Amino acid sequence: MDKLFNRSFRIAQELQKNIAFIIQHSLKDPRIKTIITVSEVRLSKDLSYAQVFVSFLETNSNLTVKKVLILLNRASGYIRKLLCKKMNLRIIPIIVFFHDDSFFKGNKISKLLNILTEKNNITL
Incomplete structure (x- = not known):
């Protein structure tokens, strides 16, 4: 069997889908006013720990990324309880929870490449 489709990978995908649904529909914290996207879930080998990487569509000036992560980590027990009901x-x-800033890093690299191509008149 291919390593990409082992049990931990399938569980991580299911966790990602369920955690995203719970954050969007079940968390009623008024301090979280941004759209949160679950971009990746990494599981430990024994499936007892999950690193959940989230990205934000927009961040409020009053509420920084660190504060949203603190709120999500405080709600992780509640999220686990809801996951227990959804998953067998x-x-x-x-x-x-961790912040995933790969989109912003990729966007920055893309802008730098565009600047370089404009300076050297290179077409890609």
Whole structure:
């Protein structure tokens, strides 16, 4: 069997889908006023810990990324409880949220490449 479709990968995909649904529909925290996207879930080998990478569509000036991550990490117990009802797993992993800024880094690299091509008159 291919390593890309092992059990931990399938569980990570299912966790990503369910956590995104829970954040969008079940979290009613008025302090979170931005759209949160779950971009990736990484599971430990024993499936007991999950690193959840989230990105934000827009960030408020009053509420920084760190504050949103603190709020999400405080709500991780509630999210685990809802995951327990949705998923049929023996152990629901402990969830820790991290900021995924790969979109912004990719956008910055793209802008730099555009500037270089304009200076050198190179077409890609």
